[in-house]
Amino acid sequence: MNRGFKREEYARVLNSILEEDEIVKKTLESLHKIEFVLEQFESKTNTKDLPTTIDPDISDKIKSFFEKETVDTFLSVNWEENINIILENDKHTEEELYNAFITIYEKLEVINSLAPDMYLMSRVFKIFDMNKIKEKAHANAIDQPSQARNIIIYAGDFHAQTYRKFLKVLNFDRIEKAGKLEKFRVVGEPIHCINMKTISQPFFSKWPPK
Numbered sequence: 782m783n784r785g786f787k788r789e790e791y792a793r794v795l796n797s798i799l800e801e802d803e804i805v806k807k808t809l810e811s812l813h814k815i816e817f818v819l820e821q822f823e824s825k826t827n828t829k830d831l832p833t834t835i836d837p838d839i840s841d842k843i844k845s846f847f848e849k850e851t852v853d854t855f856l857s858v859n860w861e862e863n864i865n866i867i868l869e870n871d872k873h874t875e876e877e878l879y880n881a882f883i884t885i886y887e888k889l890e891v892i893n894s895l896a897p898d899m900y901l902m903s904r905v906f907k908i909f910d911m912n913k914i915k916e917k918a919h920a921n922a923i924d925q926p927s928q929a930r931n932i933i934i935y936a937g938d939f940h941a942q943t944y945r946k947f948l949k950v951l952n953f954d955r956i957e958k959a960g961k962l963e964k965f966r967v968v969g970e971p972i973h974c975i976n977m978k979t980i981s982q983p984f985f986s987k988w989p990p991k
Contacts, residue, residue, distance in 0.1 A: 839906050839951070846947050847899040854891045858884055891939065891966065898943045905932060931985040938968045957981060 835843070866873050866881040873881075909927050934944060942965050945955070960975045 835903060835906050835908060842950060843899060843902050846950055847895050850895055850943065851892055854888055858888050894939050895943065898940055901934070902944070902947055905929060938963055939966065942966065
């Protein structure tokens with residue numbers, strides 16, 4: 782294996798962490814329990830900053846969608862097997878230990894990405910109280926819609942895929958596209974610029990509508 786991965790060194794550092802940090806050990810031992818993962822996810826999304834002024838139907842769909850994505854991601858891998866390889870690393874090969882690390886890391890990366898995605902979708906569909914805005918700002922501040930209309934989301938493949946999948950649940954239609962659409966949960970090659978010539982201009986509608 783030419784990955785700069787030395788089992789002996791990883792095992793030494795890992796065993797040292799497991800011996801000294803009880804939280805890390807308990808977290809690893811609990812990761813295979815769906816209840817634990819959902820509890821961690823809810824602790825990240827149930828914050829005072831999560832918008833509450835959303836249409837109840839959309840709010841329910843947001844919650845159910847992201848909970849299902851979390852559960853589906855969790856069930857797509859054998860956590861207990863991989864965690865045991867890490868905890869009992871002296872009994873396994875370098876390849877097995879490396880693969881266990883990568884498997885857990887990649888799945889946790891997806892699950893962790895769902896928390897900010899849920900927050901962002903909540904912000905997208907937030908309904909603003911124009912009376913409160915009028916009280917706190919100048920009069921012209923309310924010359925705008927009560928919900929965001931012109932939105933650009935700049936994100937990587939995983940996040941963009943999640944947003945497209947959720948908007949499809951709400952029966953949004955994809956009107957145009959640019960760049961390459963990867964399969965769900967597949968990360969494409971790094972792209973720094975996207976050719977937008979295939980997208981009609983102007984991007985945004987005018988306010989107020991004619």
